[in-house]
Amino acid sequence: MKFMNADENKFRERDQSLEAIVARLGVRAERGRRFAELTSLRVGGAIDWVVSPENEAEAAAVVHAMDQAGIGWRALGSGSNILADDGDHRYVVLSLKELKGELEFDGERVSVPAGYSLPRLCIDVSRRGLSGIEGLGGIPGTVGGALWMNAGAYGHEIGTVTETVRVAREGKVVEIPGTEVQWNYRHTSFKEGELLLGGTLRLTPDDPEKIRARMEDAKSRRMATQPHGSRSAGCFFKNPPAATVGTGKMIDEMGMKGARKGSAVISPVHANFIVTEEGANAADTLALAEEVRERVKREHGIELEYEVELWRANESKEDRTADVAEEKEPT
């Protein structure tokens, strides 16, 4: 809350500056949205602005203008890997969901915009007889979100098939080779402030029926082991590298399935999922996650690392809005 009073002027200036940018670039900007509407956990507080570019050039231009004006922003795909806290998030959320565009096929390659749905992409390429991402078919979210954290499941990771990534640099769309990116376990070398606009995947030709069968197999395994139809963000914690059992099993063996704080519950189906029920808030969800971490630390000596991203309303970037510069005239 520290900036609510002292910095009101700063935010007024920021608002004017942003309004000028979006008017000049013709980009949609809205107020009054909440993370509870925009994330799969359905919790989280108010957002100052949601800006939604519709194509890659527009997205590159808008982040460049915001950077030049010192306006703090964060990229949001489908919000399926984010726990945003209940506070007022006084920055701009750059929503990529409208950046859907069309797929472009060239032999074994497919070029895809960041806002394209990952499950949709998996279906589309399988119909073309292109294999390599069928294990990812059940991962909700956008391609941009998947690239950002190297989404993976059932033996497939998006990074292994990514030939190039398009990123926003100095207002332009720049293509970088996938080999320049470090693709680690649910983590990449992309840095905060970097906007991913799309990518080109290089896949392997195979019989569409065989690909479909593998996709169905991954889907049934997912349905059998994970809660579906519930509000979650997927696995809450990463599997610790040195542990012999997975995090879900460890939490299950501690008898924590079904444990709750308010309306946030450790899923009775998969103990590494926290699901939220009607009326849940982020504070309860985080408190439950912290209780899990404390018990795992106490009983196993393991420090669990979050797989879900925690977005704090009051974290720094003084605090995501530097001193707002006047918007520069376009050159």
Ligand SMILES: Cc1cc2nc3c(=O)[nH]c(=O)nc-3n(C[C@H](O)[C@H](O)[C@H](O)COP(=O)(O)OP(=O)(O)OC[C@H]3O[C@@H](n4cnc5c(N)ncnc54)[C@H](O)[C@@H]3O)c2cc1C
């Ligand atoms: C039921 C369920 C099951 C899941 N199963 C899996 C699984 O098996 N494997 C797995 O890996 N994940 C899984 N997840 C987690 C999640 O779906 C993936 O991490 C997904 O790739 C996130 O995509 P998103 O568009 O929702 O990203 P968001 O949650 O919106 O964002 C995640 C991060 O990516 C950044 N980001 C998003 N788009 C961009 C962009 N264009 N440019 C720069 N940064 C960007 C955001 O700033 C944020 O830091 C699951 C989630 C759910 C709800």
